[in-house]
Amino acid sequence: MIAPHGGRLINRVVDGAERDRLLGAAPKLPKVILNAREMADVDMIAVGAMSPLEGFMTRQDYDSVVGRRRLQRGLPWTVPIVLAVKPGSSAESYQEGKDVALETSDGQLLAILHVESKWKMDKGDEARKVLRTDDKAHPGVQYLESIGDTYLGGRISVVNRLKYEKYHQRRLDPVETRTLFKQKGWKSVVAFQTRNPIHRAHEYLTKVALEVVDGLMLHPLMGETKSDDVPADVRMQCYEALLAGYYPKERTCLVVYPQAMRYGGPSEAVLHAICRKNYGVTHFIVGRDHAGVGSYYGSYDAQKIFDEYAAGEIGIELLKFENSFWCKRTGGMASTKSSPATDGERVMLSGTQVREMLRSGTTPPPEFTRPEIAKVLIDALKAR
Amino acid sequence: MLESRVTVKIPRPIYRKIQLVIEHSGFSSPTDFIVFVLRDLLGEAERKSHAAAAGAPHPEEFSPHDLENVKQKLKNLGYL
Numbered sequence: 001m002i003a004p005h006g007g008r009l010i011n012r013v014v015d016g017a018e019r020d021r022l023l024g025a026a027p028k029l030p031k032v033i034l035n036a037r038e039m040a041d042v043d044m045i046a047v048g049a050m051s052p053l054e055g056f057m058t059r060q061d062y063d064s065v066v067g068r069r070r071l072q073r074g075l076p077w078t079v080p081i082v083l084a085v086k087p088g089s090s091a092e093s094y095q096e097g098k099d100v101a102l103e104t105s106d107g108q109l110l111a112i113l114h115v116e117s118k119w120k121m122d123k124g125d126e127a128r129k130v131l132r133t134d135d136k137a138h139p140g141v142q143y144l145e146s147i148g149d150t151y152l153g154g155r156i157s158v159v160n161r162l163k164y165e166k167y168h169q170r171r172l173d174p175v176e177t178r179t180l181f182k183q184k185g186w187k188s189v190v191a192f193q194t195r196n197p198i199h200r201a202h203e204y205l206t207k208v209a210l211e212v213v214d215g216l217m218l219h220p221l222m223g224e225t226k227s228d229d230v231p232a233d234v235r236m237q238c239y240e241a242l243l244a245g246y247y248p249k250e251r252t253c254l255v256v257y258p259q260a261m262r263y264g265g266p267s268e269a270v271l272h273a274i275c276r277k278n279y280g281v282t283h284f285i286v287g288r289d290h291a292g293v294g295s296y297y298g299s300y301d302a303q304k305i306f307d308e309y310a311a312g313e314i315g316i317e318l319l320k321f322e323n324s325f326w327c328k329r330t331g332g333m334a335s336t337k338s339s340p341a342t343d344g345e346r347v348m349l350s351g352t353q354v355r356e357m358l359r360s361g362t363t364p365p366p367e368f369t370r371p372e373i374a375k376v377l378i379d380a381l382k383a384r
Numbered sequence: 385m386l387e388s389r390v391t392v393k394i395p396r397p398i399y400r401k402i403q404l405v406i407e408h409s410g411f412s413s414p415t416d417f418i419v420f421v422l423r424d425l426l427g428e429a430e431r432k433s434h435a436a437a438a439g440a441p442h443p444e445e446f447s448p449h450d451l452e453n454v455k456q457k458l459k460n461l462g463y464l
């Protein structure tokens with residue numbers, strides 16, 4: 001079984017007497033109300049999905065990640081996992097060496113943060129170095145603009161797991177996916193990350209990968225996304241429809257990936273790969289414009305960034321794919337690497353074209369999307 | 385911003401060795417390195433102490449009871 005990032009699967013969920021002690025102390029502590037991204041981060045840190053992180057980054061790790069794409073100890077890491085003091089709250093309420101209660105917006109206590117580090121961050125610097133832009137139209141920059149400018153770092157002790165409203169059965173922690181892979185006897189597992197419905201091109205990538213590994217984990221990101229992305233409910237229906245009809249049941253699983261999107265393109269691709277390694281995955285698909293948005297990143301920047309690290313440093317094998325399409329000349333799915341087709345012989349649709357077709361109730365061609373998926377998407381648009 | 389820190393004295397030869405170790409690393413000072421190592425050691429001690437108190441298995445392992453629950457969950461999903 002592949003080792004977690006840093007060698008040890010972190011577990012920050014406390015129970016027994018320690019949990020009782022923290023629950024007793026929590027009402028007297030200053031608190032931070034977490035937003036959706038932070039809640040998901042807490043839950044992922046708790047179960048080791050972001051190993052070796054044991055909490056929100058301290059200033060030393062933050063500076064190291066922003067400045068050189070590594071944790072202070074040298075391990076590759078590209079995206080700050082941070083907790084911001086809320087705008088309007090006084091940063092003076094939080095002190096290094098003291099504890100802070102982390103709560104959901106409806107007042108549920110999730111965790112205690114043992115504050116080791118408090119500092120004022122530079123939003124522009126973080127945006128330029130991590131997101132590679134400070135354009136205010138970028139959703140990641142907009143997020144940075146929306147939060148406070150003081151970060152709190154330190155280990156967390158999770159006293160209550162986050163209660164999700166949907167897909168409980170499909171939420172598996174790293175220790176559970178590792179158990180699954182072990183029970184199935186899968187020595188090699190490929191994960192596919194997506195925040196979109198799976199069309200034929202995506203299906204093709206996963207099946208090419210499945211030809212060379214033992215198992216496939218469809219691992220759709222179900223944390224917070226942009227308001228104009230396809231809603232999680234709809235996407236899940238698409239994944240389930242596809243899984244039911246087009247994948248070998250004994251070699252495929254569908255598991256929720258709870259992280260929120262950063263839209264960080266290359267930086268986020270590395271984060272996605274590292275977290276998948278923690279789930280026990282050995283191979284990770286990175287296609288065109290992974291985790292990108294708009295035209296902020298080059299088509300294959302998210303693949304190139306992995307070249308900055310020495311072989312084996314990330315520890316997961318990357319499967320890099322080029323744009324794929326239905327090839328009229330060869331009569332099958334293909335990519336520019338495997339097909340001699342001219343542009344006119346490729347069935348490819350832009351996101352805008354697909355949205356327009358679906359809005360008008362027109363089913364996209366089956367070479368582009370499976371009819372079952374098209375139906376789910378058209379029905380969802382009609383219901384809006 | 386003020387930090388709650390105290391001064392601890394260590395032998396100078398060790399300090400010099402640390403200076404060599406952290407050259408070209410992500411640690412900007414011997415203090416950063418020492419804090420990292422101590423935090424890691426203390427975290428490990430804390431984990432062992434909690435696990436011993438609760439009779440808990442290693443985080444990557446389940447108790448037999450938990451393992452059965454996970455297997456049942458995976459069976460319900462049709463994966464096992």
